[in-house]
Amino acid sequence: MTKPRLALLTGAIIFAIYPLIVSSTFGQRVGVLVLLAALSGIAWNVIGGYAEQVSIGHAVFYGIGAYLPLLYYTRTQSNPVVMIPLAMALAALVALAIGIPTFRLRGHYFSMATLALGQLFVLGVTIAPALGGASGLSGPVEQNPWELSMRSPVPYYYVFLVALALMLALVAWLERHRVGFYLRAIQSSERAARSLGVPVYRYKLIALMISAALTALAGSFYALFVGFVNPDSVFGLLVSVQMVIVATLGGAGTLYGPLLGAAILVPTQEWANATFGGGGTGLSYVIYGAVIMVLTRFEPGGLLGLWKRLRFRAAASA
Amino acid sequence: MLLQAHNLSKLFGGLAAVSDVSIEVGPNEIVGLIGPNGAGKSTLFNCLAGDFRPTRGSIVFDGIDVTRAEPERRARLGIGRTYQIPLAFGRMSVIDNVVVGAYLRSRTRHDALARAEAIVDLVGLGEWRTALGATLGTLGRKRLEIARALATEPRVLLLDETLAGLTPVETQEAIELIRRLHASGVAIVIVEHVMEVIMALAQRVIVMDEGKVIASGSASDVVRDPRVKEAYLGRRAQG
Numbered sequence: 232m233t234k235p236r237l238a239l240l241t242g243a244i245i246f247a248i249y250p251l252i253v254s255s256t257f258g259q260r261v262g263v264l265v266l267l268a269a270l271s272g273i274a275w276n277v278i279g280g281y282a283e284q285v286s287i288g289h290a291v292f293y294g295i296g297a298y299l300p301l302l303y304y305t306r307t308q309s310n311p312v313v314m315i316p317l318a319m320a321l322a323a324l325v326a327l328a329i330g331i332p333t334f335r336l337r338g339h340y341f342s343m344a345t346l347a348l349g350q351l352f353v354l355g356v357t358i359a360p361a362l363g364g365a366s367g368l369s370g371p372v373e374q375n376p377w378e379l380s381m382r383s384p385v386p387y388y389y390v391f392l393v394a395l396a397l398m399l400a401l402v403a404w405l406e407r408h409r410v411g412f413y414l415r416a417i418q419s420s421e422r423a424a425r426s427l428g429v430p431v432y433r434y435k436l437i438a439l440m441i442s443a444a445l446t447a448l449a450g451s452f453y454a455l456f457v458g459f460v461n462p463d464s465v466f467g468l469l470v471s472v473q474m475v476i477v478a479t480l481g482g483a484g485t486l487y488g489p490l491l492g493a494a495i496l497v498p499t500q501e502w503a504n505a506t507f508g509g510g511g512t513g514l515s516y517v518i519y520g521a522v523i524m525v526l527t528r529f530e531p532g533g534l535l536g537l538w539k540r541l542r543f544r545a546a547a548s549a
Numbered sequence: 550m551l552l553q554a555h556n557l558s559k560l561f562g563g564l565a566a567v568s569d570v571s572i573e574v575g576p577n578e579i580v581g582l583i584g585p586n587g588a589g590k591s592t593l594f595n596c597l598a599g600d601f602r603p604t605r606g607s608i609v610f611d612g613i614d615v616t617r618a619e620p621e622r623r624a625r626l627g628i629g630r631t632y633q634i635p636l637a638f639g640r641m642s643v644i645d646n647v648v649v650g651a652y653l654r655s656r657t658r659h660d661a662l663a664r665a666e667a668i669v670d671l672v673g674l675g676e677w678r679t680a681l682g683a684t685l686g687t688l689g690r691k692r693l694e695i696a697r698a699l700a701t702e703p704r705v706l707l708l709d710e711t712l713a714g715l716t717p718v719e720t721q722e723a724i725e726l727i728r729r730l731h732a733s734g735v736a737i738v739i740v741e742h743v744m745e746v747i748m749a750l751a752q753r754v755i756v757m758d759e760g761k762v763i764a765s766g767s768a769s770d771v772v773r774d775p776r777v778k779e780a781y782l783g784r785r786a787q788g
Binding site: 407408409412413415416418419420422423424425426427428429430431484 | 598599600619621624632652661682697698700
C-alpha cells in the first residue's frame, strides 16, 4: 500500500472509531464540531481554494442553511430536516445573485465585496422580527432522530461523518473532471485560461453555487445539532473567517486540507475556550490571527503544502 | 482569408500603441511579424486574441466579426495564442496544463487526457509530464504554452516571441516543431526578434514600427527595405 493511501486509511479509521474511544460528552462534542468545521471548510474550498476566489462572506450561505430549517420548524412545528435541500437550493440562488455582479471584480475586490455582503446579512437578519431578530430561533426540543434532535452527540457524529465522506467524494470527482481543471487554471491565470477557451466567468459562478449549497448543508447540520441560531452565531464574520482558516491551515485547493485544518484548529479552540473560560470568542480571534500570520509568513500552502515540500526535499537529498 | 484586421487602432490614454493597422492571414500561411521593441506587436496580438479590445477597427475570423468577442469565444472559433512571458499554470502538472486546453474540444476526461498525452509528446515534454508548471525552465514553459494552445486545435496560432532566449540547437528544434504544425494545416503568425527564425519560417513578413505597418512582403524583400533598415538601425544610431 502506498504511503498516502495508508495515511488515508489510518485517518478514516480514526474518524470512524473516535466517538467509541472518546467517552466524554465534551470530547464527542468536539468531534462533531470538527466535522462541522471540516464540512464548511471543504465547501468553501471549492471556490476559495481551487479557484482562489477568496470569499470572506460564506457565512451568508451557512446562515441560510442554518436559519431555513429552524424557521420552518418555528412556524409549522414540522420536521426541519425537510428544509435542508431547499436551503441548499436557496443558498445556490443567492450565490448566483452575489456572483453575477462581484465576479466582474477581481482578486481583493471580490473578497471585499463578499465581506461587506456578509455584514449586511447580519444586520438584515438582526432587524427582521420575522426571523427572530437578534435573539434568534430555536429547534425541536423533544428527542426525535428523524428530526435530527438527539441528546447524545454520537448519532450526530455519524450522520455528519457520512455527509463528510459524500462531500469529499463529490469534490474528488470535481477535482478530476473539467470543473476541477478549469478552476485550478483560473486560480493560476485567468488570462491564460480564457485564451484556452475556458469560460472563466461561468465556471466561477458554477463553483460559487456548488460551494454555497454545500456550505448551507453544513449550516443546517450546525443548527440542528446546536438547536439554536442567532445572527452572530451563523451569519457572523467569525463563521466566514473560520472557513477560510480551516481550509488554508490544512492546505487550500487540496482535497483533504480543510479536514486536516479542522482537526487541528477546532480542538485547539475548544481546549482554549474550556481552559480560559469566559473570553472564549475573543480567544478565537487571537488564534485565527496567529494562524493567518504564521501561514502567510511561512507556509501559504498550508500543512499539506509543508508536508509535500518536506517530502520533496527528503526525496531530493536521498 | 482566415484572419483579417481592418484599420485596427489601440490607444492607451493618448498613446497609440497600434495605429490603423490592417493585416491578413491566409489559411495555412506563416506570417512573420517583426519590428523594434515598442513597435506594437504584442498589443496587436492582444487585440487579435481578445485580451484587449481595439479602440477602432475590426477583426474578422473566418467570415465572423470577432472584434468584440471574448478571448474564450475566439479560442473556440480557432484562434490560439502563446504569451511573450509564459503563463504556465504553476501548481498544475505539465499534462494537466495541457488537459485544460484539450477540454475545449473533448467531451470526456478520457478524450482530453488522450489528446493532451499526444501533444505533450509532440512538443517534447514527455519526460516532464508530471512536473509542476512552476518548476519548468524557460524553454519548458514556452513549449508548454505551445502545447496548451495546440490542445485547443487552433486554426491560427499566434506565437509571441516563443523562440526568444533559446540556444541555437533549441531554436532549430522549435523551427522544426513549427514547420510540423504548419504542415498539419495550422496558420501561424509569429512575432520574433531572431531574424534567422523569420527567414527560415515566414512566407510573408509584416514590419511594424511605432504602432504602424511600415513594410510587408517576402522576408528577403523586407530586410532590404530602407524604411525597415531605418526603423532598426536608425534608432540604434541615435542611441
